[in-house]
Amino acid sequence: MTNKQKLICFFLILLVCRIILGIWSEITELQENDYEFAGILQKIDYDEKGIPKVMVNGKQYWGISTRLDFNKKMEVGDSLIKKKNEMIYKLVKYKTGEVVISK
Structure with missing residues (x-):
């Protein structure tokens, strides 16, 4: 060749x-x-790139596109909301009620 x-x-x-x-x-x-969900974060795992895989209402969601600072704020027990056909995630902290948005 x-x-x-x-x-x-x-x-x-x-x-x-x-x-x-x-x-x-x-x-x-x-x-x-x-994806469309609204419920309590039951489990959070991160892949080697730091991309979260979450369990909400007993269902796994992987590869969600959220900012790194948003990811660091997620804890089991918080509420996570995402509407279908939107790329906006809303996190409601269970301890403080603080609302964090990731666009």
Whole structure:
């Protein structure tokens, strides 16, 4: 295989990877957009990138797009609210009643 063929092969692989990542990103965004819940945070886990996976009303929601400072304020027992087709999360602290919004 010549250097030119290797370069073309490399760029084709790079292009395919970019397309796959773009599709995956679009799917997860559509899934998150479809989330709708209002209830008590029963469980919070974070992946290696710090992205939370939460349990509200017995159902798991992963990959939610909230700000880092918002994530740090979430605690089990707080109320978390998200409406369908909106990317706004509302957190109500159970101890103080403070309302925190993540857009």
